[in-house]
Amino acid sequence: MLTLSRAVFIGGVAISGLTSTASFAEKWFMPTPYGDGNLPTQIAYDFAKEISDNTNGELNITVHSGGSLVKHTEIPRSVRTGQVQLGEIFLGILGNENPIYKHDNIPFLATSFEEAKKLWEAAKPDINKQLDKDGMMLLYTVAWPAQSLYSKEPVNSLADLQGQKMRAYSPSTSRLADLMGTTPTTIQVPDIPQAMSTGIIQAMITSPSTGVDSQAWDYVNNYTDIKAWIPKNIIVVNKRAFRRLDKATQEVILTAAQNAEAAGWTRVAARAEKDKATLLENGMTVSDPSPQLIAELKAIGKTMAEEWKAEAPKEVGDILARYQN
Template identity: 80%
Template sequence: MLKLTSALLLGGLASTASFAEKWHMPTPYGDGNLPTQIAYNFAQEVKDNTKGELDITVHSGGSLVKHTEIPRSVKTGQVQMGEVFMGILGNENPIYKHDNIPFLATTYPDAEKLWKAAKPAVAKALDKDGMVLLYAVAWPAQSLYSKEPVNKLADLEGAKMRAYSPSTSRLADLMGTTPTTIQVPDIPQAFSTGIIQAMVTSPSTGVDSQAWDYVNHFTEISAWIPKNIVVVNKRAFRRLDKASQEIILDAAANAESAGWAGVAARAAKDKATLIANGMTVSQPSPELIKELKAIGKTMSDEWKAEAPKDVAAILYNYEK
């Protein structure tokens, strides 16, 4: 259920006809994460440059709307804007999976290049759903957390693996594990109660959930670099005057630039925090990488088959 009060609803789309508007922006992750910090900066820039006429309140950590409900809440106008992990939209349109394909783009320059290739298609799909794409923020590369060392996939056979998107569910299947959907706030309890035994996620999520309390090993497979996207309800955006729209778009461009500029440093900082708290950080064995790249090839082929024309266009723009 949405955690929306009547007061918030009264401050919804109906308020966009007047100035000194107050908008609400739910985000799924906590304040310690780079995407959330950038969201606060974005909101402050908009407020400053509109001279307070547009005040965006960031509700972090799923405190206003649950993660999986954020896209629908923005689309229907229950909130004006929101942030979402793009991969959770993969069942709606295969183009949202482009940054969840293992080993398609594993460096930050390649991930940014892939985003530029996919961005027009993503914006078009969101527009059809009544939303305007504002900006994206990349996560650090996704790697493997486990209680015991993992040198080959057989070491994980039968384990329950955290899943958080259609692509990560498929990955868990292909790894010989059981996919189990767990959102970030529930990770510690899921490990402590045996609901999951492993996960593939960023060093930032590991720090945010204090992974050292329940796992010992972080294997840097760096399989892919996913993104959060920030979207705004199209009707709410269009009701703003042109000057306010431009301020939002300028702030969004600055937010996206800040994300690409800061993600590598955040990854290094968070990995150092894992080490400082006693976790063993290691490079993957050649056998493990070979097995994972074979899975990546399978997932890439499946992705292409889902939407041959759209996926081919993204890959063409990415590879050219």
């Protein structure tokens, strides 16, 4: 194990740096943007516990949930620079860095968990390559339930949303809001309740899990189950931090990551149904989209797919070719 001698401060918390040599138990820090009620965070806690248990406490990972240590948009840089050793990132927020990160934010490209898994396998080689260039390594992914529409009033067509402020949380969701005739407003998960209750946003497309976590029934009445896409979180580690560990500890981390990824894909479907039921139990109207709304949204999805391909024809073309074969 490593003894860490240098520290930096993030949010008033001393975070060990990556320099030094072997000796006693090591402490790592893992920021995640999501609260403790969310499946990805629960999996992160299980991941950290498995590592601590299987290294006899020699590597302890502290999970900082809800953006409490590092804000979501700052997590990639914090891992890249070694301010924290690992972190959880919604993949789509990296879309401005490289178009390959947008693959799971394209509406109606993959709308079932089977399709989403296949799309991920198609994109993973390019994702790994880019992360490696940036000094990071992929550990595991956690899928979200399919993204659907929350609104105060029923939505039967895009005309019902015209001029409203729509929550955005990635480059792709900002573009989607534009094409829907709404105004994109960037709001991260912890800020949803305040943004909704104060009118900063009036509608959002997100998972049933995020709706439950933010108690959407307090500020909107309708959930339209459009199932537009299935995004993912990625959990990444700083390459230097990982390589400084002994091989046995590296294997413990990689095994825990495999288990976390398996849990992320198997538990998400059940969680999606449970969270939709919770929305209903709290008085929300849960409905399927009208034929007109779904046709309008699929047309937008086609436009976004074409724009995505135009951003990086070779890289995106390779991902699509692997996905569609």
